Amino acid sequence: MAEVIWQHCLGHLQAELPAQQFNTWIKPLQIDSLSADQTVRLIAPNRFVKDWVVDKFLDRINELASEAGSESMPVEVGVNTKAPGFVAPASAIPQPLMAESGIQLNPAALHPVAPGAQQLISHKASIVAAPKAKEITARPTAIPNNRANKVIGHPDSLNNYFRFDTFIEGKSNQLALAAARQIAENPGGSYNPLFIYGGVGLGKTHLMHAVGNALKARKPDAKIVYLHSERFVADMVKALQLNAINDFKRFYRSVDALLIDDIQFFAGKERSQEEFFHTFNALLEGDHQMILTCDRYPKEINGLEERLKSRFGWGLTVAVEPPELETRVAILIEKALGLHVDLPHDAAFFIAQRISSNVRELEGALKRVIASAHFTGRAIDVPMVRDSLKDLLALQDRLVSIDNIQRTVAEHYKIKMSDMLSKRRTRSVARPRQVAMAMAKKLTNHSLPEIGEAFGGRDHTTVLHACRKVKELQDSSTEMREDLKLLTRLLTS
Amino acid sequence: MPAQQLNLALSLADDTHFDNFLAAAQTSRQQVLSTLKLQCKEQLSPSAGANILLWGATGSGLTHLLQAACHDAVACGQSIQYLPLEAMASYPAQDVLQGLAACQLICLDNIQAVAGIAEWEEALFHLFNQVMTAGGRLLISANAAPRALCFQLADLESRLAASTVFQLPQYSEAEKAAIVQFRAARLGLIMSEEALGFLMNRAPRDLHSLIDHLHRLDGFALQYQSKATIPLMKKAFGW
Numbered sequence: 001m002a003e004v005i006w007q008h009c010l011g012h013l014q015a016e017l018p019a020q021q022f023n024t025w026i027k028p029l030q031i032d033s034l035s036a037d038q039t040v041r042l043i044a045p046n047r048f049v050k051d052w053v054v055d056k057f058l059d060r061i062n063e064l065a066s067e068a069g070s071e072s073m074p075v076e077v078g079v080n081t082k083a084p085g086f087v088a089p090a091s092a093i094p095q096p097l098m099a100e101s102g103i104q105l106n107p108a109a110l111h112p113v114a115p116g117a118q119q120l121i122s123h124k125a126s127i128v129a130a131p132k133a134k135e136i137t138a139r140p141t142a143i144p145n146n147r148a149n150k151v152i153g154h155p156d157s158l159n160n161y162f163r164f165d166t167f168i169e170g171k172s173n174q175l176a177l178a179a180a181r182q183i184a185e186n187p188g189g190s191y192n193p194l195f196i197y198g199g200v201g202l203g204k205t206h207l208m209h210a211v212g213n214a215l216k217a218r219k220p221d222a223k224i225v226y227l228h229s230e231r232f233v234a235d236m237v238k239a240l241q242l243n244a245i246n247d248f249k250r251f252y253r254s255v256d257a258l259l260i261d262d263i264q265f266f267a268g269k270e271r272s273q274e275e276f277f278h279t280f281n282a283l284l285e286g287d288h289q290m291i292l293t294c295d296r297y298p299k300e301i302n303g304l305e306e307r308l309k310s311r312f313g314w315g316l317t318v319a320v321e322p323p324e325l326e327t328r329v330a331i332l333i334e335k336a337l338g339l340h341v342d343l344p345h346d347a348a349f350f351i352a353q354r355i356s357s358n359v360r361e362l363e364g365a366l367k368r369v370i371a372s373a374h375f376t377g378r379a380i381d382v383p384m385v386r387d388s389l390k391d392l393l394a395l396q397d398r399l400v401s402i403d404n405i406q407r408t409v410a411e412h413y414k415i416k417m418s419d420m421l422s423k424r425r426t427r428s429v430a431r432p433r434q435v436a437m438a439m440a441k442k443l444t445n446h447s448l449p450e451i452g453e454a455f456g457g458r459d460h461t462t463v464l465h466a467c468r469k470v471k472e473l474q475d476s477s478t479e480m481r482e483d484l485k486l487l488t489r490l491l492t493s
Numbered sequence: 494m495p496a497q498q499l500n501l502a503l504s505l506a507d508d509t510h511f512d513n514f515l516a517a518a519q520t521s522r523q524q525v526l527s528t529l530k531l532q533c534k535e536q537l538s539p540s541a542g543a544n545i546l547l548w549g550a551t552g553s554g555l556t557h558l559l560q561a562a563c564h565d566a567v568a569c570g571q572s573i574q575y576l577p578l579e580a581m582a583s584y585p586a587q588d589v590l591q592g593l594a595a596c597q598l599i600c601l602d603n604i605q606a607v608a609g610i611a612e613w614e615e616a617l618f619h620l621f622n623q624v625m626t627a628g629g630r631l632l633i634s635a636n637a638a639p640r641a642l643c644f645q646l647a648d649l650e651s652r653l654a655a656s657t658v659f660q661l662p663q664y665s666e667a668e669k670a671a672i673v674q675f676r677a678a679r680l681g682l683i684m685s686e687e688a689l690g691f692l693m694n695r696a697p698r699d700l701h702s703l704i705d706h707l708h709r710l711d712g713f714a715l716q717y718q719s720k721a722t723i724p725l726m727k728k729a730f731g732w
Binding site: 157199200201228230262265295357358360361363364367368371372374375376391392446447448449450460464 | 519521523524527528615619622626638639640647648650651652654655656657658659660694695696697698
């Protein structure tokens with residue numbers, strides 16, 4: 001009955017609402033087949049969609065439902081709390097396809113995710129390859145072990161590009177690399193856990209994946225799980241919600257190697273720490289390898305239990321430092337090679353000299369250079385690199401204010417700030433004021449009346465006159481040209 | 494915590510397309526345009542540098558490009574999400590971003606609006622990781638280069654910096670005038686050079702205000718059955 005009522009509502013709403021609104025808010029609603037009471041219960045993909053629908057459409061939906069004969073069946077909208085992630089409606093995709101190919105409907109492509117989805121033009125109901133079937137989609141007691149592993153697990157979570165042969169060795173990462181190689185040869189040995197710490201973008205994740213890939217290459221059926229700490233927390237929350245914590249435990253304690261990135265995000269999450277503590281102990285007892293990365297030394301992680309900090313130090317703790325110049329050059333050349341781009345050594349050297357903080361910034365710069373090379377058709381050399389990175393290297397596009405212009409110009413011409421705004425018309429004051437007005441027009445977005453107002457309530461025609469006068473002087477006087485150049489540099493650098 | 498009710502009156506503008514984005518030949522603006530067009534067609538993989546961050550001052554065309562990329566991606570059959578973060582910053586980040594990573598293109602407009610909000614920074618950091626895993630791409634706009642955005646979370650800042658970063662320069666006066674004229678023509682508004690000059694000299698000179706004045710002027714022109722003349726502007730805007 002509820003299904004019939006909802007179909008009636010859908011038909012009318014589709015006709016009444018613009019397609020965008022219908023697709024964004026109404027289409028993702030699903031009828032709750034489990035609703036046993038006398039209600040038509042609709043399930044929204046998240047709380048925002050629910051709130052939006054209740055606020056904007058529920059009255060109309062109830063009207064339509066009444067028309068369809070459900071006066072005694074009020075319509076309710078709820079949220080899918082059973083699976084806070086995204087669970088494909090079973091009817092949406094043929095089961096054999098899911099089973100055989102590991103392809104599943106990606107419901108996020110069906111559902112608006114937030115009210116920002118009002119801006120969504122179209123949610124394409126698409127079938128997307130899902131290499132990582134991470135969601136827990138059913139009560140674990142009802143699913144066999146191998147399937148539980150499949151839904152919780154991370155079978156293809158290793159990035160194939162992150163290998164030892166693509167990792168550039170330097171003084172800054174020598175020790176970490178040696179330890180990682182050692183572990184790849186002899187997992188679960190004395191370097192367990194391996195704790196790699198250091199700043200962002202220095203290759204911690206790369207090393208971790210490299211070990212995973214090496215282990216996988218040696219033993220293809222090994223269960224190597226890489227995940228970000230946030231994923232561990234999310235999986236655990238879902239498992240708790242689904243009353244499937246035992247399956248969660250079973251899964252994580254059964255892996256051959258567990259690689260967890262950025263464990264600083266465990267800070268303050270006590271229940272996750274508790275669970276991780278037991279997982280950690282179980283894996284260590286079974287001589288299964290663990291590799292953890294963090295942005296700081298274990299003892300320095302605030303909000304992390306002492307017993308965990310202590311255990312993290314049981315194996316080997318190694319730091320990675322920012323790469324030195326030669327390593328940065330080598331990294332750039334390696335990355336360019338990976339993108340099939342010929343990066344001359346001197347161009348790589350130029351970039352590496354100027355960007356020293358971390359590898360991600362180097363990557364960003366390289367991508368920018370490659371994009372420019374594609375666009376202009378120019379070969380990559382130092383002048384071309386300098387040209388394409390000039391805006392990237394500028395730290396900030398300083399927004400210039402009229403006030404700042406007035407102060408800078410007054411200081412340059414050695415007049416008082418109050419003179420900028422005064423009615424005095426002597427040349428020693430009027431000329432700097434004109435320069436400041438002209439610069440305000442050039443460097444800000446203020447209108448001429450606004451600029452006039454900022455200069456002691458002058459008319460916009462005065463500003464216009466000042467702009468013309470300064471232009472004339474600029475054309476005729478070297479001194480004025482130099483002044484303007486200097487002032488512009490002072491204000492914008 | 495009680496659910497917050499969003500009440501946003503925002504939508505993708507119908508006229509934000511690549512083909513009405515004015516970019517002079519051989520300029521950085523044209524380079525950005527060409528890169529964005531190419532990216533949608535070629536479906537670049539994340540390893541090839543799919544994430545793009547555009548930065549520049551207000552009125553340099555950032556929102557237009559992000560929305561145009563959305564239109565283009567939809568035309569290519571991709572799933573998209575456009576989020577103007579200045580309007581979303583006061584809402585729980587996790588709820589807003591939940592499930593977004595499954596989209597093929599995610600546009601985060603005005604990312605600086607959430608800089609310094611720890612919850613948002615962490616949620617965006619996770620979104621970056623999830624998008625990378627899922628093979629989607631992010632198109633981000635900001636008012637400054639990544640390192641100048643004042644994000645507290647270094648992990649997020651470095652990921653932003655790893656994007657292909659382009660600066661969009663401010664429009665010159667001549668470019669702004671050309672855009673106003675172009676938009677006027679699309680509105681069917683007849684505007685002489687003198688009238689255009691009058692508008693440019695008196696309205697606030699950022700592009701948003703100019704376009705806003707143009708739309709208001711269009712309303713007055715319809716109301717008074719007049720061309721966009723100087724007297725009409727004086728009457729309309731009290732200049």
